[in-house]
Amino acid sequence: MRHSKAADVLELARRMAASAEGVSIAEIMADYDMQRRTAERLRDAVVALFPQTEEVSEWPGKRWRIRGGLSAFEQAPTTEELVELTKAVQLLRAQGEPVRAAALEGLERKLKTAIRSTTLNRLAPDLEALVRAETIAVQAGPRPTADESQLAQIRQAVLAGQPLGFIYSRPGAEPRRRSVAPCGVMFGRANYLVAADRESGRIQTFRLDRMSAVKAEEGTAAPPVDFDLQVFASQSFGIYQDEIEDVVLQITSEGADEARAWRWHPTQTVEDQDDGSVIVRFRASGMRELAWHLFTWGEQVRIIQPTRLKAVMAGELDAAGRALKAVEA
Structure with missing residues (x-):
């Protein structure tokens, strides 16, 4: 063999x-x-x-x-597997996720404890060399937060099919007590609880850093039977969920190579054009987050559709211009 x-x-x-x-x-x-x-x-x-x-x-x-x-x-991990586990811990710590990093560190210790000393001694030099040779480049952006007790209550409610109660505070609005059917958590640039309204069944997202007094409540509150968290997450360009639309972007020849290698969305298609540009198509919601991302492409991108994305992009440009004028005044 x-x-x-x-x-x-x-x-x-x-x-x-x-x-x-x-x-x-x-x-x-x-x-x-x-x-x-x-x-x-x-x-x-x-x-x-x-x-x-x-x-x-x-x-x-x-x-x-x-x-x-x-x-x-038969179960001894490879050097590459241990390196990736160590890097995952480093990435979580760099992103401001000490609770999740600590959980992975506990797993790492258990794995190393279970490895025979002779095998661990053989892996150690390569493991140390690779860990020193690879690092995490942290991107600028919000630091997600997840309190250990908060996550514990959410996970308890999800596993037990219980309602989850909390106080939710939005900027410029009065804090409001909520009770929802938790569906799961999305981790990213900010961490979000995904939950269903207990009366309407409508799926909503709540930022964890705006939640307080989080507690699993008595009773039962299950998410819709046909709900799939992965499918829900993939509908949006980022986190925010709104109307799903057909997005068509044209990337100039100068940015075509990067656009082909870029993962825009799970539903994307990329079409080469005669002038060297590419057409990127996908279906998604979250036009505001998409507009924010398109700023990074500068003059290399042209929005073909939807019209609402053009309007959102123009609105963000106007807001940035007003802010700049206010500073200069």
Whole structure:
């Protein structure tokens, strides 16, 4: 068996051991980008090497899992995996997320404790060298905050299907007591609770740094049965959710290479034009955040549609001009 095939077998065994539900043939095909027969041979190789593999019959198909986990030898992390974990901790701390950084640091310590001392001694020099050679470039912007007790209450309410109560304070408005059905949390340039109004079912977002007295309440309050947090997050260019619109942008030839490599949105398409420019299309909400981003492209971008994005862009330019005049006055 070639080295790459052996690595695939071991990786699939790890996936089977890490999943309580097991792994299906369809998931193997998708994860390893292979045809069904090849996926079946890979599964058979895992079953042959790990006799404790269980077959679980579940509609509409079968799944395979390994109960009891794998040995420390089979689970030893690589240098690259440990480096990425360390960098993830550094990034969270640099972004002002000490609570989440501490959770990952705890996982890092547990992993290193579980590794045999001989293996850890072998990994240590390369790990230290790579950590010194790679760092995080922190972008300017708001520092998200997430209080440990706040996150604990949100997670309790999500897991138990309980209402979440809190006081929400917006600039220029009176603080208001809210009680919602929590759907989850979106972490980013600012951290947001995503929740459903308990009466209308309308999905709303709340900045965590504007929430206080957060507490899981008695009773039940589940999000809509068809709600998907990942789908909800991908609808917007940033965080703010409003009307979803078809966005069409033209990037000049000077910025075309960068535009092709840029991830604008999960629904994007990029079309080359005869003059060297590119047309970028996607469907999204959050026109204000998109307008803010387009400022960074300067004269290299032209808004073709929607009209509302043009209006938002013009409004932001007017606001910036008024602010500049006020400073100069």
